Amino acid sequence: MMEITVRGMSCGPCARAVTNAVHSVDPNAEVEIDLETKRVAINTIAKLPQLTVAIEKAGYLVEAS
Incomplete structure (x- = not known):
């Protein structure tokens, strides 16, 4: 299991985009x-x-935890 922080993710559709x-x-x-x-x-x-x-191609910034 890994944990990351995803900047720019603020709503349900954002969460779906990251999941996808x-x-x-x-x-x-x-x-x-x-x-x-x-x-x-x-x-x-x-x-x-x-x-x-x-995730970055989907438009979000990833920060490793």
Whole structure:
């Protein structure tokens, strides 16, 4: 399980976009999002750089925790 902070994520559609970006890298990933803190917990076999690229392509800034 990895945790990241995703800047610019502030609503339900943002959370869906981030989840979809993660699933584009690993369709079986489990994603838990806390919009208030902008924290995303991801249980995945993917590596952080792959996830970062996908999430940033969706328009958000990733900060590793």
